Amino acid sequence: MNTSDLIVVGGGLVGTALAYGAARNGTRVTVLDEGDDAFRASRGNFGLVWVQGKGFGMTPYARWTMRSAAQWSQLAEALNADTGIDVQLRQPGGFHFCFSDEEMQAREARMRSISDALDGNYSFEMLDHASLKARLPGIGPAVAGASYTRMDGHANPLKLLRALHAACRHHGVRFAQGSRATRITPQAGGFEIEAGTATWHAPRVVLAAGLGNRELAPQIGLHAPVQPNRGQVLVGERVARFLDHPTTYVRQTDEGTIQLGDSLEDVGLDDGTTADVLSTIARRGVRSFPVLESLRLVRAWGALRVMTPDGFPIYQASTQCPGAFVVTCHSGVTLAANHAFSIAPWIAGSAGDGAPAGIESFSGDRFLNGNETFQHAH
Numbered sequence: 001m002n003t004s005d006l007i008v009v010g011g012g013l014v015g016t017a018l019a020y021g022a023a024r025n026g027t028r029v030t031v032l033d034e035g036d037d038a039f040r041a042s043r044g045n046f047g048l049v050w051v052q053g054k055g056f057g058m059t060p061y062a063r064w065t066m067r068s069a070a071q072w073s074q075l076a077e078a079l080n081a082d083t084g085i086d087v088q089l090r091q092p093g094g095f096h097f098c099f100s101d102e103e104m105q106a107r108e109a110r111m112r113s114i115s116d117a118l119d120g121n122y123s124f125e126m127l128d129h130a131s132l133k134a135r136l137p138g139i140g141p142a143v144a145g146a147s148y149t150r151m152d153g154h155a156n157p158l159k160l161l162r163a164l165h166a167a168c169r170h171h172g173v174r175f176a177q178g179s180r181a182t183r184i185t186p187q188a189g190g191f192e193i194e195a196g197t198a199t200w201h202a203p204r205v206v207l208a209a210g211l212g213n214r215e216l217a218p219q220i221g222l223h224a225p226v227q228p229n230r231g232q233v234l235v236g237e238r239v240a241r242f243l244d245h246p247t248t249y250v251r252q253t254d255e256g257t258i259q260l261g262d263s264l265e266d267v268g269l270d271d272g273t274t275a276d277v278l279s280t281i282a283r284r285g286v287r288s289f290p291v292l293e294s295l296r297l298v299r300a301w302g303a304l305r306v307m308t309p310d311g312f313p314i315y316q317a318s319t320q321c322p323g324a325f326v327v328t329c330h331s332g333v334t335l336a337a338n339h340a341f342s343i344a345p346w347i348a349g350s351a352g353d354g355a356p357a358g359i360e361s362f363s364g365d366r367f368l369n370g371n372e373t374f375q376h377a378h
């Protein structure tokens with residue numbers, strides 16, 4: 001029988017973090033995943049566990065991001081214990097570079113606004129060029145300065161995805177690969193889900209299908225108007241370690257390669273690469289660290305973010321179809337700890353009535369007012 005306690009639709013970073021969090025508490029979970037034909041942000045991201053600048057204009061999101069970053073080491077340890085995979089989490093603090101005095105002023109205003117909204121519980125520094133150079137000697141003369149917080153970090157996102165899959169299996173999660181859910185029907189005691197020729201049953205279902213959520217959500221009284229947003233990334237060859245800290249657009253991976261990222265483009269369902277955007281990314285990397293001028297580039301890709309109209313996540317339980325949920329966000333690496341430790345128990349019902357505090361701020365219903373316009377903040 002294709003029956004379990006919880007069906008997770010989508011096997012990317014969001015779906016597997018939820019499945020893992022639920023299964024480690026004893027919930028019987030099945031993950032339905034469309035497979036290799038689908039767009040998958042989880043395989044094309046930049047790997048930051050990033051806090052600074054997040055939640056500008058939405059303080060609950062700033063709190064939520066800080067909470068996940070604070071719990072991330074616990075997630076990395078749990079995954080290592082369950083699977084032996086080290087996802088290479090490092091949280092030494094991160095820098096966001098500014099290339100002019102105007103950018104510095106705008107950045108400081110943004111950081112100050114978030115900090116004020118959090119009553120100052122948000123420590124950050126603004127560093128001029130000289131102070132930045134004292135911390136990052138390789139910085140180029142074109143960098144006017146940077147914002148810094150010690151809350152930021154990075155991990156190896158492909159190792160994270162592999163670890164989450166392995167940890168799910170370790171806790172008995174069943175994976176149905178190549179299973180694209182097309183119809184979800186509420187029934188007495190739960191849901192029937194059609195995927196290909198198979199049907200699946202569970203009292204609870206969570207949509208974690210990335211861009212696929214948009215179509216599925218209305219079937220179970222939910223609203224997830226997500227859109228693709230492309231990011232292009234460049235990878236340079238392995239070089240001697242020169243950068244211990246993640247920065248917004250340049251990071252040295254645990255393997256020594258250099259990642260240069262990433263664009264923000266509203267181009268629909270096109271995950272290709274373009275020479276003009278890649279050269280802008282490369283130029284910004286060299287302006288940040290002139291030593292990169294001679295770096296040999298080995299790879300480039302485009303991937304589609306799962307973007308809500310305002311850029312903040314959607315977490316919602318359906319009131320029309322109790323037992324159905326949607327979870328979607330564009331920072332699935334950063335938020336993985338929250339998804340595993342806070343959202344999963346809520347969805348699985350193992351937290352009692354325990355919806356995470358403040359979760360109502362993230363309801364997809366905020367997009368139902370047709371008169372309101374939104375701009376996504378990254």
Ligand SMILES: Cc1cc2nc3c(=O)[nH]c(=O)nc-3n(C[C@H](O)[C@H](O)[C@H](O)COP(=O)(O)OP(=O)(O)OC[C@H]3O[C@@H](n4cnc5c(N)ncnc54)[C@H](O)[C@@H]3O)c2cc1C
Nearest residue numbers: 010012014034041042046048181210212231330332333334
């Ligand atoms: C260029 C780029 C850089 C990024 N950088 C960062 C970063 O530094 N830090 C960070 O935190 N985040 C970053 N992100 C965002 C992060 O990658 C995403 O938030 C995360 O991967 C989203 O995961 P997901 O599981 O929701 O979606 P996806 O990875 O898209 O997975 C969705 C899954 O659902 C499946 N699916 C879809 N429809 C169906 C269906 N009908 N039935 C069954 N299965 C279905 C697909 O097969 C897929 O496996 C970045 C993203 C991009 C594109």
